[in-house]
Amino acid sequence: MKYFAVLLFSAVLFVACGDESSSSAPAPDPSGESSSTVEMAKESSSSAATKNSSSSVDGDKSSSSVKKEDSSSSVVNESSSSATPKSSSSEEVKQSSSSVVASSSSEEEELSSSSYDRTIAFKGVLWRAGDYIKFVDPRNSREYYYIQIDGKDTAGKAASIKVMAENLDIGEFVWGFEDQEDDSKIEKYCYKNDTANCNNYGGLYQWAEMMQLPSRCNTESCAxxxxxxxxxxxxxxxxxxxxxxxxxxxxxxxxxxxxxxTRSAYGFGGSNDSGFSLIGAGSSWNHSFSGLNDNTYWFYPVESSVGGDQFVHASFQYSTAKGNPDEEVYKIHGFSVRCVMVE
Structure with a gap:
């Protein structure tokens, strides 16, 4: 009997211990720590995606701020929608443009002293490098080459000129969507707003700027x-x-x-027999650049006789052109400039 009592006590003790052990190790709760970790990861991923999206938008804004008309309109729209004073918005655009122009000016100085050989455009069937004479413009130390061309004028008489074989590059860079209207200085466009193109192809100028007349002369007669x-x-x-x-x-x-x-044999479809060495400098047409290495335009110092106050005479060449045009075009376009020695 004593022996049976001991066995019964042992059995009860064993069952009690087993229940305590089972209650101290509960089954995993589906809403416990593992699920929380997943949710935290999702939140982290969502936050990172939002941040990256924000950075991408900021990057797009930064990129679009150096565009032409689009940048101005987008800044104005942002200003009105966020109730930011226009003066503040304009000041930001002005500062942004100034920093880019400063950068462009530095780039231009560096390019001007680079090893780019502009004389490659002079090569032709009949002309040699020795036929060109160097001239330095004292205003900005820019070197040009000019040549003497002997031929016949419009009256059929023998005539001779000493003319630059390169397009002029002088003045301060301005954006292609602006007018050249600061009458206190010379202003220029560079194709696609890239100062390297001014170095290689010369500047592009509106008619009044080329003439060094008041900017009002682009819309009224200054004959x-x-x-x-x-x-x-x-x-x-x-x-x-x-x-x-x-x-x-x-x-x-x-x-x-x-x-x-008259066209360069290098990239402009010519033979350059005359030595005039026209290159495909393109143009700014109604404030839009086009035609690099395909065409070139230049104004003459003569206003229109029939088109109206906003028109002047100009000529152009395409890489495949055969004609010798004298057209009337708007003064506000941006064209190349050539100079002739006064004798």
């Missing part, structure tokens, strides 16, 4: 201000190219190819 041998933005001792000058280049004694002989 009374045009002088014989009009200097415009050319260096001292030089004048702006006229249609008669271009005619002499087309009808140069050495030129067997007509207008093709």
């Amino acid at each position: 009374d201000l045009i002088k014989p041998n009009h200097q415009g933005i050319c260096p001292d001792g030089w004048r702006l190219l006229t249609y008669n000058d271009y005619y002499i280049a087309v009808h140069a004694n050495n030129n067997k190819d007509g207008v093709k002989g």
